[in-house]
Amino acid sequence: MMFDQLIDTMDSTVKKLRGADKITEKNVDRTLKDVKRAMLDADVNLKVVNKLIKRVKERAIGEAVIAGVEPGQQLIKIMYDELTSTMGQKETLLARREEGPTVILLSGLQGAGKTTAAAKLALYCKKEDPPRKVLLVAADVYRPAAIEQLEILGKQTETTVYSLGKDESPVKIAKEAINNAKMQGFDTVIIDTAGRQVIDDALMTELKQIKEVSDPDEVLLVVDAMTGQEAANLTKAFNDAVGITGAILSKMDGDSRGGAALSVQEVSGQPIKFIGIGEKVEKLDIFYPERMASRILGMGDVLSFVEKAQEKVDEKKAVEMTKKMMEKKFNFQDFIDQAKIVNSMGSLGGMMKLMPGVPKVKQSELRAAEDRLKKSTVMIQSMTPKERQNPDLLITDRTAQSRLRRIAKGSGNTMEQAKSLISDFKKMREMMSAMSNQMVQTNADGSIS
Numbered sequence: 246m247m248f249d250q251l252i253d254t255m256d257s258t259v260k261k262l263r264g265a266d267k268i269t270e271k272n273v274d275r276t277l278k279d280v281k282r283a284m285l286d287a288d289v290n291l292k293v294v295n296k297l298i299k300r301v302k303e304r305a306i307g308e309a310v311i312a313g314v315e316p317g318q319q320l321i322k323i324m325y326d327e328l329t330s331t332m333g334q335k336e337t338l339l340a341r342r343e344e345g346p347t348v349i350l351l352s353g354l355q356g357a358g359k360t361t362a363a364a365k366l367a368l369y370c371k372k373e374d375p376p377r378k379v380l381l382v383a384a385d386v387y388r389p390a391a392i393e394q395l396e397i398l399g400k401q402t403e404t405t406v407y408s409l410g411k412d413e414s415p416v417k418i419a420k421e422a423i424n425n426a427k428m429q430g431f432d433t434v435i436i437d438t439a440g441r442q443v444i445d446d447a448l449m450t451e452l453k454q455i456k457e458v459s460d461p462d463e464v465l466l467v468v469d470a471m472t473g474q475e476a477a478n479l480t481k482a483f484n485d486a487v488g489i490t491g492a493i494l495s496k497m498d499g500d501s502r503g504g505a506a507l508s509v510q511e512v513s514g515q516p517i518k519f520i521g522i523g524e525k526v527e528k529l530d531i532f533y534p535e536r537m538a539s540r541i542l543g544m545g546d547v548l549s550f551v552e553k554a555q556e557k558v559d560e561k562k563a564v565e566m567t568k569k570m571m572e573k574k575f576n577f578q579d580f581i582d583q584a585k586i587v588n589s590m591g592s593l594g595g596m597m598k599l600m601p602g603v604p605k606v607k608q609s610e611l612r613a614a615e616d617r618l619k620k621s622t623v624m625i626q627s628m629t630p631k632e633r634q635n636p637d638l639l640i641t642d643r644t645a646q647s648r649l650r651r652i653a654k655g656s657g658n659t660m661e662q663a664k665s666l667i668s669d670f671k672k673m674r675e676m677m678s679a680m681s682n683q684m685v686q687t688n689a690d691g692s693i694s
């Protein structure tokens with residue numbers, strides 16, 4: 246599995262630093278040496294590793310100790326933060342032009358997965374809200390069968406493919422395709438370009454020419470995750486020559502060691518936008534730096550523990566939250582926030598346990614719904630901020646179905662799973678309202694405890 250070694254190292258990091266009362270230059274050096282070795286084993290580029298380790302060390306030594314947190318755990322949290330920012334902090338979405346077709350140019354070496362990525366992106370765009378009308382453009386005239394491959398994928402994704410055969414120049418194909426898209430009302434044009442086995446001038450010159458005539462909103466570099474540390478050089482070369490706006494990291498489902506994920510943003514300043522996780526056209530995911538960082542560290546529990554310790558229970562917020570529960574205004578964002586607020590009591594179920602008069606059965610039901618919801622945080626993260634604030638957009642609104650479909654897709658879940666998330670949420674909101682009303686009645690002085 247990806248980053249296996251690193252996960253083990255981080256685990257022993259926590260253990261090794263156990264007993265130390267704070268992070269010192271000496272103990273952090275020793276630990277970070279192990280971390281560095283593990284990252285190099287995971288095929289992360291040396292320069293990228295060095296920069297990351299330097300930042301982690303500076304912060305680790307400079308940061309105040311958080312009460313109740315062991316130095317090893319704190320170090321992991323710092324690693325997590327720095328890994329996340331190395332990969333770009335937050336997910337970034339595909340550009341969308343207001344007027345005229347959005348142009349997405351795909352580049353990369355031969356075999357990187359460009360043609361496949363073109364079809365995957367087409368499918369993704371068609372499922373966006375609102376859906377896009379996509380024209381796929383076959384501008385890889387050199388690789389035998391690339392055009393046929395795109396045509397087959399076009400059929401699979403029910404997307405129109407524009408081709409002038411393999412005897413026209415890619416520059417002309419791109420230009421004509423965009424004219425065609427304008428005339429026929431396509432709002433997104435995805436251009437599949439040729440790759441070479443190695444980076445060469447001819448490839449870059451042609452790409453630059455295509456870029457010039459097509460004025461793309463996105464130039465996405467498709468990088469094979471298996472290239473590991475080489476991804477850094479590759480990204481730099483493409484970025485210097487043509488300027489990229491982001492990358493798609495393909496073949497993340499394979500047995501790559503994952504190191505490529507850390508290089509792209511660091512060397513180009515541009516984010517990975519998507520990852521390819523299989524050969525099929527549906528196998529494309531939005532790239533979430535935070536999720537990737539916790540996957541790399543494999544230490545979700547330590548991370549959330551440290552985060553909880555960092556957030557002191559905010560009394561005022563807790564009162565506000567209870568009010569929201571009573572009025573059934575509790576939303577998905579609150580659900581995420583409450584997990585932090587009530588951490589001293591373990592969970593919402595734990596909080597309810599402290600209340601007199603709440604029947605035991607309801608408590609366990611609430612707990613079960615809450616547990617299921619927690620498992621669905623990936624889906625909640627796939628919601629837009631607006632949807633998190635207004636759950637009704639996903640329940641009663643006329644766009645509810647299409648929104649749910651998008652969320653399910655974006656988080657790699659089925660529509661059934663998305664629907665059961667909503668039903669759990671509704672159930673939880675009902676129960677919380679009933680319980681918190683009961684709770685307030687119980688307190689004679691009217692205070693909320």
Ligand code: GDP
Nearest residue numbers: 355356357358359360361495496521522523524
């Ligand atoms: P191109 O030369 O860059 O256009 O590359 P292709 O799109 O033809 O892909 C090369 C090979 O990689 C094909 O066999 C694809 O099926 C495979 N491939 C592409 N993306 C992925 C992915 O995300 N996962 C896996 N497992 N295979 C992929």
